[in-house]
Amino acid sequence: MIGRLIINADLVVKTGLHIGGGSSSVEIGGIDNSVIKSHKGEPYIPGSSLKGKLRSLTELAHNKMSKNEKGENLPCDCGECFVCKIYGISASEKNKSLDRFPTRIIVRDAFLKKNIAEDMRKKEGDFKDLELSYTESKWENSIDRLTSKANPRLFERVPEGAIFDLEIVYTIYNERDIDNIKRLMEGFQFLEDDYLGGNGTRGYGKVKLENIKFFTKTINDYTSKQFGDIKASVNEIDDIWFGKLKEQMIDAK
Template identity: 40%
Template sequence: MSEEKLRLLSKIVIKGKILCVTGLRIGGPRVGLEIGGLDNPVVRDPVTNQPYIPGSSLKGKLRSLLEKSLGLDLTTVVRGPPKIRIHICHDEEKSKKCAVCRIFGVPAEKAVMPTRIIVRDATLTEDSIKMLEAAETDLPFTEVKWENVLDRITSAASPRQTERIPAGAEFDFEIVYNIYDDVDKDYLRYVFEAMKLLEDDYLGSSGTRGYGKIVFKDMKVLERTVEYYKGKEQEKVLGKGSYDSVKDLIDDFAKIREML
């Protein structure tokens, strides 16, 4: 355990919209015991009944894409179900230089690296709520697809109902990134890179069958220093202010970094 003191300098808030280019399915708990219950419901907010993108799904995907792009070894098994393998540096000095350990943290028992990133649940935008209500979808805000699933052993096809959020829906997202030192400022770039990787990958399930293609849009990057939280400073809008795409953010990274 490290005795080193960490002092928060500022929080970077990246906010904007996630557009579903294709249908999106992030599975929720099965409620199929009732007659006519869906085989594969999407996750919904129990209060509003609206589908949403859990921050944990978005964060997990960003982490795994960054692990792969950096060619890190995936040795630590996170108990499931389903069991997944993730990368963790077991050496403290290594973990400080490792973008994945620095940004996403290492488990509490090793507590040398606090998680820098916080990914909020993304909720449907007001416009998308109106659009989906007007579209009179199969279920509130979602569509239901019949799909044939092949049994891997018998090759028998069995039809299954799958619920998904229709293409065109948009969600408000927010990612917070904590800055403790200059390396964190440099590594903000990896957060943008992971977002770009996700655009060429997929969110949720059935990505290889075309689901879950998303793009980030209408973004802003804000810096809130500790002085801001004391009410002594305003938040700073970084870079050129608004960004249409992640590529735009990456292209402008030098300017954003300069302002930190």
């Protein structure tokens, strides 16, 4: 291992976000589809949801999907492409013959920033009109095309303006892993132009990454140090930035 790149950012909710919590988390009368919450009752973004979305968007953009016998799209599991190197492969019977390698990326669960959670709880600032403790509700209606029967449902959403603390750890084993960081940054850009969570085609789940900070930990000293400048957005990350990162990590070998 050469070292690790640690990425911290603010994940800002631009339109209501719904990541379902399942029937076990339904606590509010009248809500048909609640959002996932921590033990403190605060909504959060599971790392698995964010990682899965980044992977699927990258696979679609680069035509890296595999298919099953029914022709349905499945995550790539070739074990050789940059998608598999970054995000890993499943532990299936088919993949037992492949040389095993560690997944490069760790996506932490993202929790609300403390000041945002406090404003939501107290219904202050931008959240003074929030109807629930940390969330809002929105009616959605589907129509049966055969019977014309309406099926109204009440969805719980994390409101616009919520900000989550995002942390991603990317492990670098060789120079190719450094080059693949560009693919990870691509995934962030794809996400900003797509959506996170459910009901995206109905306007839910637009998010943006802001105040992105990069830290490196080399294998030589494993002492955290900030790398480069704080970036306002993923669009500010250019080839010069990648060149400096590559030089630093190679020098640490």
